[in-house]
Amino acid sequence: MDSSELYLLLLSCYGKPHWWSDDPYTVMVQSVMVQNTSWKNVEKATEGIGDKLRPETVEKLSQGELESLIRPVGFPKRKAGTIRELTEWYERYGYSRSEVMAEEKDILRSELLMVKGVGEETADVILIYAFFKPSFAVDAYTRRFLSRFGYCFGCDDEIRKFMKDWLGEDAAAYGFFHSLILEHSIKKCKKDPDCVSCPIKRSCAYPEKAGTACMN
């Protein structure tokens, strides 16, 4: 079974998921806030930020103001610094999505990785959901999901290549697939580990036999 079959299976099971956000800056800020934190905390912080969730506004906030706005997600000092730096990066593109999209994907990815507090997962989430640049966002759920199907990967680069080989360079497919894996992992697997009523039985039926050992 290749990854496009897995993708279609998830699609037929859960339907088309919502895109992260239509607003690129919201994706940037939330992708940092969600690091090692539950989505619930992100919602709470987003609520508090309200209409200040724009680069032109955040740019003018003091470090302390920004820290208190994002406090509910934890690690306020570190994350506030990352958000500021990310905002400065976006400013270089005139806060314009199309300006960013005009740049090469690999260039953008390395620029994002230079921002302190942005690692590969966060960079790829931003590339896909904010700027429609296809670099699959590999997270813990993706690794676990794939290994439960018997796939064995040595590193995340191999997973990205696997996605590229089977899905092509398709940001929409990457975004939806990633969301579906998340939905399946959290909303389904967690509440119903045996997945008795779930068509995607193989991904959950034998977790103890999963190839997690070879993921290292």
Added chain:
DNA sequence: AGCCAGGGTCTAA
């Protein structure tokens, strides 16, 4: 009560 949540950086060996 303690553990984990959609991570990432820095340091020590």
Added chain:
DNA sequence: TTAGACCATGGC
């Protein structure tokens, strides 16, 4: 090069 400490809050 890699494992472990650390950052910090909310929910169950």
